[in-house]
Structures are given as C-alpha cells and as structure tokens.
Amino acid sequence: MKYRKVTDNENIISFKKLDTRTFKLLQPIDNEAVVIMTRKLAKNAGFQLTDEVMIATAASELATNILRYAQQGEITVTIIQINDTHQTGIEIYAQDQGPGIRDLQMAMKDNYSTSKMSLGMGLPSVERIMDEFEIESELGHGTRVLTRKWC
Amino acid sequence: MNNHDFELQGQILNQIPTTVIAVDKDFKIIYANIAAAKMTGVKSQEDLLGKHCYDFSHNKQCRTPECCVFKAMEDGKMHSTRGQTSFSDGSIVYIEQSSAALIDNNGNIIGGLEFVLDVTQRVLDEERLAEQSYTIREMSTPTIKLWEGVLLLPVVGVIDSDRAQHMMDSMLNKILETSSRVIILDIHGVASVDTAVANHIIKITKATRLMGCECLLSGISASVAQTIVQLGIEMGSIKTTSTLSDALEEALAIINLEVISKK
Numbered sequence: 497m498k499y500r501k502v503t504d505n506e507n508i509i510s511f512k513k514l515d516t517r518t519f520k521l522l523q524p525i526d527n528e529a530v531v532i533m534t535r536k537l538a539k540n541a542g543f544q545l546t547d548e549v550m551i552a553t554a555a556s557e558l559a560t561n562i563l564r565y566a567q568q569g570e571i572t573v574t575i576i577q578i579n580d581t582h583q584t585g586i587e588i589y590a591q592d593q594g595p596g597i598r599d600l601q602m603a604m605k606d607n608y609s610t611s612k613m614s615l616g617m618g619l620p621s622v623e624r625i626m627d628e629f630e631i632e633s634e635l636g637h638g639t640r641v642l643t644r645k646w647c
Numbered sequence: 648m649n650n651h652d653f654e655l656q657g658q659i660l661n662q663i664p665t666t667v668i669a670v671d672k673d674f675k676i677i678y679a680n681i682a683a684a685k686m687t688g689v690k691s692q693e694d695l696l697g698k699h700c701y702d703f704s705h706n707k708q709c710r711t712p713e714c715c716v717f718k719a720m721e722d723g724k725m726h727s728t729r730g731q732t733s734f735s736d737g738s739i740v741y742i743e744q745s746s747a748a749l750i751d752n753n754g755n756i757i758g759g760l761e762f763v764l765d766v767t768q769r770v771l772d773e774e775r776l777a778e779q780s781y782t783i784r785e786m787s788t789p790t791i792k793l794w795e796g797v798l799l800l801p802v803v804g805v806i807d808s809d810r811a812q813h814m815m816d817s818m819l820n821k822i823l824e825t826s827s828r829v830i831i832l833d834i835h836g837v838a839s840v841d842t843a844v845a846n847h848i849i850k851i852t853k854a855t856r857l858m859g860c861e862c863l864l865s866g867i868s869a870s871v872a873q874t875i876v877q878l879g880i881e882m883g884s885i886k887t888t889s890t891l892s893d894a895l896e897e898a899l900a901i902i903n904l905e906v907i908s909k910k
Contacts (some may be wrong), residue, residue: 524807525780531805531838549839549870550877556805556841563807564843606879617842621878 514584515540516574521562521592530559534573534588541575541584542647551586551645554625557618558590558641564611566594566638576644585646588626593638600633666763669749670716674699677758686763688736700761706732706742716759719746723756729766741770788814790821790830793895796902798827798860803836811847815854822860829898830855833891835866845880852885861886861901865894 515537519530534555538548555573562569569592577584602608604623609616619641623629626643633639660667661681669678679695687703689695700716701709708714708728715726727745734740743766749758788810793799798821800814818830832851837844852862864887867875872889875882888894899906 524809525805527807528805528838535838546870546873549868550874553839553841553874553878556839557843560807560841560843615842615846615880617879621842624877624879625874 510580511576511578511585513587514575514577516572518570518572519559520568520570521559522568524563527556527559527563530571530573531556534586537573537575538586541586543586543645547645547647550625551588554622554643554645555588557622558588558643561618561639562590562592562594564614566592568592569594569638578646583646585627585644587642587644589643590641591638596635596637596639597631597633598635600631604631666761668695668700668761668763669758670700670761671758672720672756674701674716674759676700683763686740686765687734688738702735704732704734706730715744715746716761719748720756720759723748723750740765741767788817790817792821792825792827793831794899794902794904796826796828797895797898798822798825798830799833799891800830801833801836805838806844806847808843808847811844811851814847815851818851819854819858822855822858827860829861829863829901831863831865831891831894831898833866833894834864834871835868835891837866837871840871840875842878842880845875845878845882849880849882849885861898863888863894863897865889865891 517533517537519526519533521527521530531552535548535552538551543551555571559571562571569590572587572589574587574589575584576587597603598610603619605616606620607616619631622641622643626645628642628644630642631639632641663680664682666683666686667678667680668676668683671677676695676698679692681692684690684692684695687695689703695703707730712718715728718724718726725745725747727743729743730741731739732742732744743764745762747760748756749760751757788800788802791799791801798818800818802814806814818832821827822830832848834840834848840848848864852864855862862885864882864885867887867889886897888897896906
C-alpha cells in the first residue's frame, strides 16, 4: 500500500546527493545520533535554525516509530541539490522490516495510533514538516518512508 | 588444478587468522586449519582430525537443533551465531561463528563448514559502552532542590520511554520526600521535542499535578516552540516559560515568595 504527497516541486527530476549518513537503529539511545547528525546536516544544507530543529524532529519521529514498532531499522539522511537551480534540501529515508502498517490512510490522520501509549501525531507531523512525503508499507514485510524538504 | 595450486590453497587456509573447520555429517572433523588448532589449544591440526567438533569446543547450541552447522547442513543456507564458547583446555571466549553446508560435485550436502572469529575484545568493549551509557543516563536525571518547596529537573540529550519513566520516578519520589509544591522541568538541553517526548512531558506534568505539585516547563526555545505548533500537540494545560529564570520567578510566586532587591 502506498500513500504519497508531493508539493510544487513535483517537476523536479534531477538532483544529486551531496553528503549522506546512514544510522542503524537497534536501541532507544540510537535516536540521539539521528537527531544530532540530522541537525548538523540540515545546517550544512543551509536551513535556518527553526527548520533545522523541525527536520531533526521529523527524523526523530521516524526513528521513534522504527524503534517502537519494528524494534530495528535504518535511517539515511542526505543533503540533496537540484542540478539546475542549485537549490539544496534534505532527504530522509527510513526503512524497517517490522510488522507494517495496516491502514495507511488512518495512520496519516492526526490522533490515530494503534498504540495506547502514543498520541498518534507522528506520521502526520512528519508530513506537515516536510515538503515531499511518501510512505509504503506491506503487512509483515515492513515500512519505508521517503521524505524531502527544500531550502 | 596442479599440486602447486593445492599447496597454495593449503597455505592460504592455514594463514587465515580465522578458525576454519570442515566436518562430515556426524560432526567429525575432516579438515582444520592452524588457527583452529591454536584456538582449541591442541598441538597440531592432525590432533583434531576424526574427532567430534563438540569435543573441543562447547557452547549452548552444541548437539541441539540450534547448532548452526546442523542448520546449515539441513537447509544448505548460511547461519551464524554469537556467544560464549568453552574449549577443552578450559578457556572461555566469545566467538562469532558462521556455518555453511559442504557440498560435493553432485550437489549433495556431505558436511558442514565452520568459520569462527574470536570477538571477546569486541564484546567486552560493547559491554563497557553499554555500562557507560547507563551511567550517563543515571547521571542525567538529577532532581535538584532549588528552594524550600521548589524542585528542578534539567534534562539534557534525548528523552526515550525508559528515560521518561526514570525521570517520572525520580521526580515523584523527590516531590514526596521534600513535599514540594512546584517542580521546574527544564528542557533547554533536549535535542529534539518530537511527539513521543511531548507525550512523556504531558504525562509527567499530569502525574506531578496529582501529587499536588505544579509542573513548570522551561527552556522552550523559539524553534522548539514552532516545532511543537507544527506537530499539532495540545500543550495548553501546561505552564511553560522560555527561560529558567522566568520559571523560577513563577515558582516563587506559587509558594508566595518574592524576590526584592536590597535597598
């Protein structure tokens, strides 16, 4: 199942990757490295402080989801640049081999969660913060989230 | 393939600093390299030949269906395991063992291959790292008595559910101990406030309020404030301030104290 949101930048075809980091998520403390490095990469990409914090928060949401539902997975954060305009941005790619999401449409709504312990705001928040957002999930096979924000 | 090639292959296998053992279907050793002899503590490779592999090294999986050589011989795939292994000379090491099936020219599985790495140092390093992160965690949730009736908990780093639970315990115990009326939770040093962290904070403030202690949230920077708005979390019921000194002023007001400058 797939859910996709792409904004004005839909026409962007070619961009290159400038700097990339991959984080393995195995235990809760691994979240820290994701947040700190994402902030650093966002800063290097040229984002303002507020956007920097927001992008790191989005990465943290995705990391929290992986650790909470799939127990382990991977997050790759990349500085990207459009070839023509040299506009830079950040791409976050999160993947896991966890249980998958049963209902993506519901998962993308505010205040919906399968866990009693959480607010159910994680995924919609990531969608709000980022410009492009794509999530793909298969029951029993895991979830992949690809998301970008441009400067 | 000529003799020279065979000789070279033998030399390569013997000089690999990794234990390589081949066993037949009864787990009798049909080949062992020099590293295998060294690891098991026998004089030469020949001493191992024809004997059972489990006579020389023993771990929990030995002679059970969990043994990775057994599994490899069953399905022909590669299997690996990690754990403590004791050798016949009494030494105990942490090993990482990978096994594959030994297949003859006709494609039949005739035995198993084992390659073993000594990872004792790595395991010890990992244990030390885990201990250190635990220590840091313990240190990073101190509840400080700021004034009679006022507590402060500065939070640095990342809040996950373990730590949130730890913070909650620490705060509630201290509130009970000191009969405090106000507690300031300073999140200035928190790396990111995501929905999970916000949820933990909301729960902590609810719990403290149940104990008759107002919880003030301080250290909310401009960017964190905007992020919380963007996340869409309702934190309206929590008293928040941007700086710690504002929170202190508020706290003192709650316990009916006032700071007056000396005349």
